[in-house]
Amino acid sequence: MQNSTPHSTPIRPVESLQVACASCNLRELCLPLGLSTNDLDRLDTLVNRRRTVPKGEQLFRSGDNFAALYAVRTGFFKTSVTSEDGRDQVTGFQMAGELLGLDGISTDRHHCDATALEDSSVCVINYADLESLSQHFTALQHSFHKIMSREIVRDQGVMLLLGSMRAEERLAAFLLNLTERLEARGFSGTAVVLRMTREEIGSYLGLKLETVSRTFSKFQDEGLLEVKQRQIRVLRADALQQMVANATR
Amino acid sequence: MQNSTPHSTPIRPVESLQVACASCNLRELCLPLGLSTNDLDRLDTLVNRRRTVPKGEQLFRSGDNFAALYAVRTGFFKTSVTSEDGRDQVTGFQMAGELLGLDGISTDRHHCDATALEDSSVCVINYADLESLSQHFTALQHSFHKIMSREIVRDQGVMLLLGSMRAEERLAAFLLNLTERLEARGFSGTAVVLRMTREEIGSYLGLKLETVSRTFSKFQDEGLLEVKQRQIRVLRADALQQMVANATR
DNA sequence: CGAAACTTTGACAAACGTCAACACAGGTGG
DNA sequence: CCACCTGTGTTGACGTTTGTCAAAGTTTCG
Structure with missing residues (x-):
């Protein structure tokens, strides 16, 4: 569902406002961080689908084909990895504005499970589209790289916690x-x-x-x-x- | 130093062969993974500098300005994070073909130290150049994203190890x-x-x-x-x- | 309302850390 | 070339932290 409110109605209901990245109140925390208003409109062409995940259900599982990233809109998730022998490790908790699925890019398959800890909704970001849009859109590419790097830094912090x-x-x-x-x-x-x-x-x-x-x-x-x-x-x-x-x- | 061996000498000395990504024997392990021979020549325009790091010295430190990524050519590194209060955690060991510095993209400053554990040498990959070349060069962009994602997956594996x-x-x-x-x-x-x-x-x-x-x-x-x-x-x-x-x- | 899932608490055991002594290797300077 | 120093590695005795097992209380949800 795309934001298609006509120009004739400048005052839009809150529900509709939330649909576009440009007017999403998570934009300072999410992928749009650092992008201009103009850029945001182009980002919206990418984020054209929503998905709800009921509490206890999984957004994706380890082994699933990777096709999209997900930005949490509402709710709360955990990600966890499981080794072949059944060892289980929660690797993070994600809330509104945080990105899920970055692990999938490496092999086109997910390497962890993402489970909703309460009824949740996410924006679906088609990854192929994100890559191609990044080609013509320096700011988006840069922003995306920063997000991946931030995740790596976060992981290092968790290692510090677990190790010391x-x-x-x-x-x-x-x-x-x-x-x-x-x-x-x-x-x-x-x-x-x-x-x-x-x-x-x-x-x-x-x-x-x-x-x-x-x-x-x-x-x-x-x-x-x-x-x-x-x-x-x-x-x-x-x-x-x-x-x-x-x-x- | 760039690979400028003339076409008239098809058989090049080993020393010179190693200078170009296309003929580097690490190409299957490094950034070039998955790129065509043609693509590799373009990648070489990026990787135009080398740096040696003596045993015990640091390639970069936490807080340093981030400007480049480094691919290990020879030698062995460790990366470590230190919290303000002096807690220290080794977050990885890197050998030939592995990339260092991805943590720096997030804030344009490095978040860990990279220390040579033996006399080592690295290829310097200017990050601004990498981003701009990625704009016109789908395969490189994709390859780079995979490498970052692989690092995230690796980190999750370390968390599993440390946590369970x-x-x-x-x-x-x-x-x-x-x-x-x-x-x-x-x-x-x-x-x-x-x-x-x-x-x-x-x-x-x-x-x-x-x-x-x-x-x-x-x-x-x-x-x-x-x-x-x-x-x-x-x-x-x-x-x-x-x-x-x-x-x- | 009752079952299932979650949380708390206690007693005890195991794993790992701490402290200390000593062995060993490599490098430096006399 | 040897003596010495420093950094590193090994091992033992002991203490602390955390895990294990068990029981009972609490909440949630069908």
């Missing part, structure tokens, strides 16, 4: 990253509702779910958080910061 | 990955000389150097390896394989 932090530090870093991203989207960074289970957090952080649960309880006992199952209130972000920033190892 | 494997499994996976890449370059996959210290291996694998050393000794006791400091002989790759493939967690 202890349980408390990992959870603190996770919470701070989450609240930061939520705040960038206009949500509260103190009253947070987790979309994932303790097991999924644990998988992402290289910990067992019991360790995650215990660490939440410990943070609560210390007055850093208020924890009611998935409802988290961050009381002392500064203390979490210091935990991450003070290497004891 | 125990010490023995990590070291086994590390050794198998190393021997596989050495074999792809025509080196022995059984008689290996490690270019990095136990501490660097440990950092990469999220283990302390003592644990790495102990695990090497254990593998030797079990007859899987012969370990003489950095000289490793792989005696039972199959047993290492099975160790990685059999999740006990």
Whole structure:
């Protein structure tokens, strides 16, 4: 579905506004970042399809043919890789404005699963179209390269976390990253509702779910958080910061 | 330095042969992968500079301005990230044909250090030139995207290792990955000389150097390896394989 | 309302890190 | 050429962190 509101109606309903990249309120967080208004119109020719993914369903799976990238519009996803022998690792959580599917470019097949953790919707970005549009459209190409590179930098940060932090530090870093991203989207960074289970957090952080649960309880006992199952209130972000920033190892 | 051997001398010395991508023996492992001979000549206009990096020196550091990518010609590198508080994590080891510097695209500054673990040389690929050449050169653009995506997939594999494997499994996976890449370059996959210290291996694998050393000794006791400091002989790759493939967690 | 999925907590075990001592190799300067 | 120094690697004893197993409480959803 494309934004085809006629020029005669300058004031468009919110629903319609959200359809075009140029007027999407995620444009500062998504692929359009850094593009001019003019450029955005051309980007819209690319992003011409939407897809909804119900909670628990997968947007794509490891082994699926790769044909498109997906920008999260609403909802929340996790990506996870599974080795042949069944080892499972959550590699990231994605929220509005973040891109899914970059792993698929390498071999034209996806290398991870993307699962919706709540009812979600995505913009479908046909990859062949993106490549050909990039050919004539320097700013888009550059923007896309930056996004891929940013993902590589993010992954290096996760390696640092997994390789050098202890349980408390990992959870603190996770919470701070989450609240930061939520705040960038206009949500509260103190009253947070987790979309994932303790097991999924644990998988992402290289910990067992019991360790995650215990660490939440410990943070609560210390007055850093208020924890009611998935409802988290961050009381002392500064203390979490210091935990991450003070290497004891 | 560009390859300007005249047409009148079809048989060129090996030294000169190596200068052009088209005749580089790394072309199957490097950026040129998948490009036609014709395309390769155009790629050569891009790769017009070499740089040597003595053992222990850095090719680039975190915070350096980003202007170019580097393809390893000879030698061996490590990349590592350091957090503000001094935590250090080796994020990869790079050998001939592998690309360094992709992290820099995101913010025009490097986010990791690249250190030569032995006297090394690299091809300098000016990034601005790469972007503009990609504009007119579909195959190159596609090839470059695949390389970035492959890096993302590789990173996911490291996360799986760090998040879900125990010490023995990590070291086994590390050794198998190393021997596989050495074999792809025509080196022995059984008689290996490690270019990095136990501490660097440990950092990469999220283990302390003592644990790495102990695990090497254990593998030797079990007859899987012969370990003489950095000289490793792989005696039972199959047993290492099975160790990685059999999740006990 | 009841089953299933998720979370919390405790007791105990295993894996890995810490600290320390010593061995070994390579390079430098006397 | 040897002595020495420094960086690196090995090994042991012990401590800490995290995982494992189990039970019970809580929420969600059909």
